[in-house]
Amino acid sequence: MKIPRFLIAALLLAPAWAASLDEPTRRLSRDILQELIEINTTDSVGSTTVAAEAMRKRLLAAGFAAEDVTVLGPNDRRGNLVARLRGAHAGGAKPILIIAHLDVVEARRSDWTTDPFRLVEQDGFFYGRGTQDMKGADAIMVTTLMRFKREGYRPDRDIILALTADEETGTSNGVEWLLKQHRDLVDADFALNPDSGGVTTQNGKALAVEVASAEKLYADFELKATNPGGHSSLPVPDNAIYHIADALARLERAVFPFELNAVTRAYFEGLAKVESAQNAADMRAMLAQLPDQLAIARLGRVPQFNALVRTTCVATRLEAGHANNALPQSARAIVNCRILPGHSAEEVRLELVRILADPAVSVRHISDLTNQIADHAPLDKPMAPVELRKDVLDPLERLAGQFWPGAPVVTDMETGASDSKYTNAAGIPSFGFSALAIDRDDVRAHGKDERLRVTSYYDGVDFYYRYLKALTGAAAN
Numbered sequence: 001m002k003i004p005r006f007l008i009a010a011l012l013l014a015p016a017w018a019a020s021l022d023e024p025t026r027r028l029s030r031d032i033l034q035e036l037i038e039i040n041t042t043d044s045v046g047s048t049t050v051a052a053e054a055m056r057k058r059l060l061a062a063g064f065a066a067e068d069v070t071v072l073g074p075n076d077r078r079g080n081l082v083a084r085l086r087g088a089h090a091g092g093a094k095p096i097l098i099i100a101h102l103d104v105v106e107a108r109r110s111d112w113t114t115d116p117f118r119l120v121e122q123d124g125f126f127y128g129r130g131t132q133d134m135k136g137a138d139a140i141m142v143t144t145l146m147r148f149k150r151e152g153y154r155p156d157r158d159i160i161l162a163l164t165a166d167e168e169t170g171t172s173n174g175v176e177w178l179l180k181q182h183r184d185l186v187d188a189d190f191a192l193n194p195d196s197g198g199v200t201t202q203n204g205k206a207l208a209v210e211v212a213s214a215e216k217l218y219a220d221f222e223l224k225a226t227n228p229g230g231h232s233s234l235p236v237p238d239n240a241i242y243h244i245a246d247a248l249a250r251l252e253r254a255v256f257p258f259e260l261n262a263v264t265r266a267y268f269e270g271l272a273k274v275e276s277a278q279n280a281a282d283m284r285a286m287l288a289q290l291p292d293q294l295a296i297a298r299l300g301r302v303p304q305f306n307a308l309v310r311t312t313c314v315a316t317r318l319e320a321g322h323a324n325n326a327l328p329q330s331a332r333a334i335v336n337c338r339i340l341p342g343h344s345a346e347e348v349r350l351e352l353v354r355i356l357a358d359p360a361v362s363v364r365h366i367s368d369l370t371n372q373i374a375d376h377a378p379l380d381k382p383m384a385p386v387e388l389r390k391d392v393l394d395p396l397e398r399l400a401g402q403f404w405p406g407a408p409v410v411t412d413m414e415t416g417a418s419d420s421k422y423t424n425a426a427g428i429p430s431f432g433f434s435a436l437a438i439d440r441d442d443v444r445a446h447g448k449d450e451r452l453r454v455t456s457y458y459d460g461v462d463f464y465y466r467y468l469k470a471l472t473g474a475a476a477n
Contacts, residue, residue: 207407
């Protein structure tokens with residue numbers, strides 16, 4: 001029988017221990033992933049409550065007590081699951097909290113080659129909305145707690161899993177709600193957040209194991225131009241659509257200033273040890289006392305690198321006009337920005353005003369919590385990077401050396417934003433690591449045909465089982 005090329009490649013890329021994950025665990029973890037993918041948890045028509053209840057049912061079947069698995073939230077569609085695996089020593093060290101969101105970004109069937117709300121396995125990948133962001137990680141965590149319970153494992157402290165609502169969109173963020181309304185259920189020594197960090201690969205080969213200890217600030221802005229309108233046979237020079245189009249063209253050409261911080265500097269120093277010759281030379285030139293501008297420009301062609309050294313703003317939505325035969329009375333664009341630490345949303349709003357250079361276009365801030373639009377943005381700046389802890393990092397480094405040999409463990413800044421901003425602000429230091437390996441040119445989170453390599457998923461199942469044991473009293477294997 002002829003073995004397909006993709007299967008040969010997958011076998012060559014798979015770590016030597018990959019086959020050690022027993023078949024019942026593989027089936028269990030795949031079944032959980034499929035169930036989560038096929039429950040629609042989008043903001044428009046979905047429900048995180050349905051997904052939370054499904055995972056509660058599984059945990060109860062694995063032996064969890066009813067009082068240790070709770071589904072609660074501000075309304076019927078925004079349920080959050082909080083599960084607690086009790087430690088062996090009551091009153092010992094404070095718990096470890098794992099936060100992971102259940103909601104996903106909208107996906108249209110017409111845009112995809114597969115049904116986004118069906119788990120499809122083909123060519124060595126799992127396809128489906130949430131495979132990368134972040135139902136793959138959700139399924140890994142539920143699988144791990146079920147395995148611990150069934151085998152009778154007693155950690156040296158409680159492990160809390162919070163599967164939450166409204167990280168992507170909406171006004172009922174689960175982590176924020178739990179911290180405000182039920183702090184006792186999620187209070188912890190520190191948090192792990194598999195919504196950031198991870199393993200960056202190229203053609204399946206691990207380049208770096210990234211632990212997120214900082215993140216950018218999320219901000220949405222409304223660009224709007226208005227006009228009295230009128231009959232389309234009598235065009236006027238100040239057409240609202242043209243104002244917005246010209247403003248967006250100026251934004252497309254704009255480049256925010258280059259900037260490094262302690263986390264991104266350390267990241268590029270570590271990555272330069274394993275990158276291609278040209279990239280490594282450019283990284284070192286960028287890190288020099290006088291950064292080389294040509295090197296910065298070359299690295300900036302890689303979106304992931306560019307996002308680490310600059311604030312980025314990009315148009316994501318457009319609305320204009322009310323009839324085909326009428327001049328538009330208004331035109332509107334939404335611009336999404338990811339802001340470097342040390343800068344506020346109001347600083348960026350004022351910079352957008354300068355870049356667009358058109359008094360006919362207003363630039364207003366949209367609250368990510370209430371969707372209210374205001375003339376000014378908050379002055380708050382992202383929190384300082386979290387100090388990495390030896391008790392968190394040492395076992396991770398030991399295991400990473402076995403799972404992804406030769407790939408350095410590097411601190412990283414999340415280029416998007418995550419729920420760590422709530423836990424960090426609440427005094428629970430949070431560390432981002434997903435254990436999922438994704439090619440740097442195949443990041444499809446929020447996009448069309450989102451997918452995750454099958455071997456990457458099963459490696460993540462194996463890794464977190466071992467890592468959580470290493471963090472809670474068992475020796476790392």
